[in-house]
Amino acid sequence: MSKEFAAYSVDRYVRENEAPEEKNRIELEDYKHLTERMTSSEVRWLWAPIVSFALAYLGCYLAGIKYGSETHASLLYLVFVLFNIAAALIAVSSWSVIPSRSIAKDSMLMLTLSLCSAAIGNAFDTIFWLTELSPFKQNVFTNLFFVFAILFALPGVYLLGRVCRVKFGKTPFMYSIGLTIIFMTIPIFMNPAILSAKAELYSLKEFIFGLLYAIGIGYLAALSLHLWRYAQGRLQNSARLIGISLILLSFGCAIYAGLFTSTPVTEIPSSPVHIIIAMGYILGAMGVRRTEQTIRIIFNLKDPQLPPSLPLIEIFGPSLGLEVYQKMESRIKDAFEELLRAKAETEMKEKIISELETEVRLRKETEQALIFEKEKAEEANKTKSQFLAMMSHELKTPLTAIKGYSQILHNPPGATTSLEECKVKEIAEQIVFNSSHLQTMIDGILRFSQLESGKFTYHKEEFLIADLADYLDALLNQQQQFSNAKFSTHIPDRHLKLYTDKLSVQHIVVNLLMNSIKFCKDGEISISIAQSGKDLVIEAKDTGIGIADSQLEKIFDAFYQVSHGNSRKYGGAGLGLSIVKKLTEELNGKITVESKLDQGSRFEVLLPDVVREKS
Incomplete structure (x- = not known):
């Protein structure tokens, strides 16, 4: 602060600015009135009672x-x-x-x-x-x-x-x-x-x-x-x-x-x-x-040339005004420094609190992850135990049948050295059925394992729906020997050309058909393969036991059965629908299901943009 700063006043500013700017001229004119012992307005007010009383006395006289x-x-x-x-x-x-x-x-x-x-x-x-x-x-x-x-x-x-x-x-x-x-x-x-x-x-x-x-x-x-x-x-x-x-x-x-x-x-x-x-x-x-005029006019002087201490100097005089200003400046500086220290402490505390919150959040997330992994491991262990128990039963049943029928062929019962031709054919059919059932389960497990590990390879190729229809007809002819259900197929155009993974489509059709056969022993089963624009729609309908609404979201989970009792009653590893969903999603398609308990089920698979043109 300069030495002459203390003595700076509006009087000096007025002398130095004989021709002030228009915006400051009115302020300076008002200020000049403050330097007068009595303004013209005050003189008029002072004379007012004298003149008024004189006029009153004169009027009465x-x-x-x-x-x-x-x-x-x-x-x-x-x-x-x-x-x-x-x-x-x-x-x-x-x-x-x-x-x-x-x-x-x-x-x-x-x-x-x-x-x-x-x-x-x-x-x-x-x-x-x-x-x-x-x-x-x-x-x-x-x-x-x-x-x-x-x-x-x-x-x-x-x-x-x-x-x-x-x-x-x-x-x-x-x-x-x-x-x-x-x-x-x-x-x-x-x-x-x-x-x-x-x-x-x-x-x-x-x-x-x-x-x-x-x-x-x-x-x-x-x-x-x-x-x-x-x-x-x-x-x-x-x-x-x-x-x-x-x-x-x-x-x-x-x-x-x-x-x-x-x-x-x-x-x-x-x-x-x-x-x-x-x-x-x-x-x-x-x-x-x-x-009022003094305070208002002095504090309203806004010219940047005027020092900030001016209002105090004008109110209290040069020495006391500057002293008051310096005290205020010192207090403001101390308060500002205290504010900065408080701000720094607050920021540090906020940082520490933020770090603590982050650490607590991470710990909670870790705890939640550990709990989730523990539950997942327990669920996996439970699923493994159920799977092993189920598979031991499912594998044992066809193996026992195959072994029993093979022993009959090897050592016929009684004194006979040979079996009748019709009996041999019946035993052979049972061996074939149980072998097919065992092969289906093993293929399903292998296929699911490949899908889960990402080792299943897709190979897109062009083929006719007729190839898929012939495969389906052969599969139905085989299954009709062991099922009392009535089968029907609906393939409007066998000459359509498809471009997708043929093996995946066959697996989808097979698993949908086997799922219907498993849960519809005596009803009706229909398979439909039709074109919808450039999309292929595969539909499997049956009049079997149906699915409860509460279980519709779970049927695509791996190894899921409607109940443990049913799993033994109906057999299977619980992988068919899971394989269908995974294959459908890999082909960018979607699968939907409609079902009512004791009335049957309808599954629909839509594979987009796979239809090319007729052969």
């Missing part, structure tokens, strides 16, 4: 209204009360627009309340007097408002002293002693007879009240004079106006006290002393308005 008469007193006192109310309104409007909450605003609030209390007291006095509820100034209720006015003004002056950085000490008390002596001599000067024992006082109570008001306001005036003398900054002018206001009011109250010793009560409202008191009220209101 020209109208022939006698001085001290009831009409004369009423008119003059109404003019006084109107100025008192006007002063209160000016103070209220000025205080309300002081920006932000501050000691200066609180100080002006107290002074405004003081003016308002005096205005209310005088207004009630006027009402009670004109309505003849009580004699002039004889109501204790209205005197309370004047007491409140003094009590409000006292903290207002002290707060203004804090703003101006003025310490009052004992000096104002010494001033007040001198003013008190002066105020006490005024009633004596107006009526020397009050010193005698036989003095006649028109209103002793109001004389005492007036004297007490004069002494109380005199102490306030002493405070204001001290404040005026030692205040620094632009609020010195506000303190000057308030000080003059309080001096005028204290002198007016002292004269008022003298009037109640020397003048009939009916003539007091016509007394010119009200001019002095009205001027005191107006100057007090001007002091509040000057404070």
